[in-house]
Amino acid sequence: MTEVKxxxxxxxxxxxxxxxxxxKTMAAILRDPYEVHWDHEAVRPLGFDRxxxxxxxxxxYLANMLMAWQGASCVRRLNVRFTLPVFEGDKLIAHGTVIDxxxxxxxxxxxxxxxxxxxxxxxxxxxxxxxxxxxxSS
Amino acid sequence: MSEEDLHALVGHRLPGGTRxxxxxxxxxxxxxxxxxxxxxxxxxxxxxFHVPIQGAGTSIAELFELCGARGAGSVGLDGYDWEYFAxxxxxxxxxxxxxxxxxxxxxxxxxxxxxxxxxxxxxxxxPDGVLIARVTNHWRxxx
Numbered sequence: 001m002t003e004v005k006x007x008x009x010x011x012x013x014x015x016x017x018x019x020x021x022x023x024k025t026m027a028a029i030l031r032d033p034y035e036v037h038w039d040h041e042a043v044r045p046l047g048f049d050r051x052x053x054x055x056x057x058x059x060x061y062l063a064n065m066l067m068a069w070q071g072a073s074c075v076r077r078l079n080v081r082f083t084l085p086v087f088e089g090d091k092l093i094a095h096g097t098v099i100d101x102x103x104x105x106x107x108x109x110x111x112x113x114x115x116x117x118x119x120x121x122x123x124x125x126x127x128x129x130x131x132x133x134x135x136x137s138s
Numbered sequence: 139m140s141e142e143d144l145h146a147l148v149g150h151r152l153p154g155g156t157r158x159x160x161x162x163x164x165x166x167x168x169x170x171x172x173x174x175x176x177x178x179x180x181x182x183x184x185x186x187f188h189v190p191i192q193g194a195g196t197s198i199a200e201l202f203e204l205c206g207a208r209g210a211g212s213v214g215l216d217g218y219d220w221e222y223f224a225x226x227x228x229x230x231x232x233x234x235x236x237x238x239x240x241x242x243x244x245x246x247x248x249x250x251x252x253x254x255x256x257x258x259x260x261x262x263x264x265p266d267g268v269l270i271a272r273v274t275n276h277w278r279x280x281x
Contacts, residue, residue, distance in 0.1 A: 055187075064172065073225040
């Protein structure tokens with residue numbers, strides 16, 4: 001397995017096409033009454049013609065990137081800010097870079113700068129802490 | 139909502155309760171994210187949005203009502219801070235409690251429009267009394 005160091009790039013993860021049908025399923029799971037996620041008539045007065053993705057789904061793409069990198073139970077903390085709305089049909093790419101390494105209760109962890117991009121725009125930014133599968137060196 | 143009423147929300151405790159994440163729910167949730175299923179009863183990390191809210195005995199609609207959100211475009215997400223002290227698993231009955239922890243009123247210098255920051259924190263505890271997760275969510279309510 002590749003050694004993890006400060007500056008290591010987390011392999012990116014791509015959502016090729018944000019799907020309005022998934023937003024509908026998500027709205028039902030969340031019991032989310034906010035119609036901007038599923039009703040085109042609700043977003044038109046806001047100046048949009050596509051429904052808006054749920055914030056948790058945007059965050060899930062960052063989580064998927066981290067789990068694909070270090071395993072399904074690796075996530076220890078997600079701390080993010082939403083900077084722009086995401087719409088149905090958008091292509092998003094999650095990115096991350098290791099900025100710190102530490103050992104907590106015998107567990108090696110990496111803190112990563114993370115961001116979710118739509119083309120040249122960043123729609124979400126923050127930090128994530130993940131448990132590492134292997135010993136690290138700084 | 140007056141500024142006085144807004145500040146009175148700090149310390150408001152959610153009803154509290156218990157919540158078990160079922161396999162079907164986790165399957166659909168994980169599918170929505172575009173991820174492969176995780177296996178080993180592991181719950182997708184994004185469950186930390188709705189499970190704490192529902193388990194604390196409330197709902198997104200009730201939280202909107204509590205903070206006085208009205209209509210499309212009135213609620214914005216500022217950010218989330220989610221801590222995982224152990225992985226979440228299907229079939230575990232979690233005790234869940236939370237409260238409103240911060241509010242702040244801001245007024246735009248350009249437009250005079252009011253926007254209120256609304257922050258709540260919820261914790262999940264497993265049947266052995268171990269803290270499993272804590273979420274702190276920051277919303278912005280446009281008046």
